[in-house]
Amino acid sequence: MKHRDKLAVMVLGIFCLLVHWRGFTAWFRADDFAWMGLTLSVHHFADVVKALFRPLAEGTIRPWSERAFFMGGYALFGLNPLPFRLVIFGTEFANLALVNSIGDRITGVKGAGFVAAIFWTLNNSSATALGWASAYNQVMCAFFVLLAFHFLLRYIETGQARYNVYQWLAFVAGFGAMELNVVYPALAAVYTLLCARKFFRRTLPLAGVSVVYFVVDRALARPDHNSEYSLHFTGAMLRTLAKYWAWTVGPQYFWTPVHAPNWLVIAAVALVSLGLVAFAARRRAGWFAIAWFAIAIAPVLPLRDHITDYYAFLPAVGLCWLGGWAVAQAFRTRSRALYSTLALAAIYLLIMAPRTLAASDWNYRLTMRARNLVEGLATVGDIHHGKTVLLDGVDTALFWNAVADRSYRLAGIDHLYVTEESRDSIQADPDLGDINEFVLPPEMASAALDQDQLVVYDVRGPLLRNITSAYADRALEPRLPAMLEVANPLAAPLLGREWYAADGNHRWMPKRATLRMAGPNAAGQKIYLRGYCPDDQLSAGPLAVAVTVDGVALGESSIGKGQNSFELAFTLPAQAYGEPEMQVQVEVARTFHTAADQRELGLAFGVFEVK
Amino acid sequence: MSEHGVPARAALSDVTGKSSTRRRGEAEKKRESGGNRVSAWVRGGAHSRAGWKAGGSQDWLPHKFGALIVVMLAMAGCSERVHRQATIEEAPQLAATINMGDRSAAGQLVSGFHDNEAGGWRWTERQFAVTLRPPRQAARLGAELELHLSVPQSSIDQLKSLTLTARVGGTALAPETYRKAGDYTYRREIEPGVISGRAARVDFALDHALPPGAADLRELGIVVQSAGMAAR
16 A cells, blocks of 8 residues: 555544544444343354354344454453444444545546545444444445455456455455345446446356345345335335435435524535536446445335435445545546535535534434443442342433343343333334333332332433332332243242242243233233243143133143244133233143153243233 | 243254364464564564654554554453443341341341351340331231241250240230241231331240250240241
């Protein structure tokens, strides 16, 4: 690398740090805790492989950018954000170097890449990509795509086969970062078609890899059927494309710090867009830059209901190259277009930078709230070891960013709930999770307080405040839960004496066991039994399971071979509707025991739920 | 963990590690060139700076950056897994259940208890008393008193039987008589209205006890493991 290039990269790195300082100093939030939490389930090498490659989160498999990044980082450094940030920003510095280098190469104008990298750094999409650790997949995917494209250009320039090999290696490795990598063959094909026709055919085999990846990924992935991620191959895709374009050229949601009217921001976006298209119209590489945006954004266009700023992170590079080219070209030729180009660039910076800084700051503040909670919980775990924690004063942002992904497990807390009052102030989001899983029914809270098994903390301030006594003095209306995790120590008072002691996250029953829970609150509801039945129990054939509620038999179901993890459902009788309490009895046809465990074992249960 | 919240106890196969297939020559070459960059920078800082001024070798920047990352990572790695942040705790409360081995709750043993023994139990005198934190709403719903105790063979041998009574807030609870040595739980329900406030004193009494003697200068009643009060 030449001295001039090194200097450019250093300046870009410093500029990136200045713009995204809030991102560099941010902590963790939301999905970050879920990814790090995978480490807790790893005990053997087989667990590592499973954790790295099992489809998760809408069936995605991103071993490098999510699994290895978080699990490795957490295993080595715990909840220290600095190593994570160094990796994220180190990758981004490499991205900036590549954007700089590729920009100069494809435009043939020195400085075009540098200006493009400046534009990209200020783009809204980079705020979340660099500030939220879980969006590292975007940064890493961009790295592999840019790296592969860099080697393609080197291959075209030199004709040396090794660069083609490097391109392939970078491209294949990119699949471990994110599935968006499948678009690379299209990028390579369009570029060679427009600017290096001789190499076009040589890029086609790349598409074969993408096709194979797509087929295998679809076969392995098990999407969560989250409605937000539903694919809509309709005219809505064009609206989504227009939105992503507008939010790449201008600020997301047309937000400005001075609350400028929407028409003004839209006019500014239209001006910049016209300038870009007009500049690209007469240049083949200009069309490629626009194609880069269109191709890289294409996979997310069917996601009509999940439009996210950082999805434009990689696509934005194309438009930034175009903008950088226009500015550098204008400076070089000193043409009449210089002032209009500079004016458009100024408009872009003026409308984009405040939103990027604000988004970065917003993310930072959220992560700080999560830090206060999680680091406070670590102290709570030390002081009140083994006790269940109940949080009061949790609002929507804190819940979805610091509670829902079970951050507390990383702080040494096994069981954590929020008060009913908190639940009422949290905005529900079924696509993110079920708040009710985190609400401790009053009867269980009351019993736990009496048994000194529960501590209550107010999270409204920067420091957690113990309010156990004050909370205990509140008149709690006794009500049984509609969902019972039988291994939860707080559930013990609701279980019959026949249950065995809790064993991790499950509890064994003998031949017959009873428990108390709330009756259904709507007609036609069922009781769901979820648990585990080992092969030892099924070796004698299917196992019959009978359930009665308040003496009324609900019928019989059976667990067959291969159904080790089972879920059984029984329709509840009409007379149980609205009952504050119902007595549930479960009975299995036979029991078993092993050499290591001489207890009479029926089934292991995790959850009983009425819904 | 399975999707139903219960761990599938799948047998874990043995894993044999395979050595890296990276060619030795390449690895050595790498160590020569890039692998020792940090130490080279540490050793030859002056040389590098001279090179920078002279416009010669300018590889010192990556060296410095690499060293900085190594130092920062080392610092980060040395720190605790989760930083602890202060919390605002409330004043210590009375315990609802006192385990005799728990020194932090010893202040709630009002009278009649001898020193803590190694196994987490205490001998009592003929009369002994504790203060317990009653359950919430005990005034309205009542509570349940539990005393986990042992009657030693030596006591039965000499005294034939022991009768234990208890009083809470001036109300006497039903007595219980022990005629055999062994472990017992004295469990009595306390009616609503008997307890008020955040502390409840419970006075226990035995009908007789082993008097001080040559072997043990203490008056010995029964052995207690824990005393507690819970919601009914």
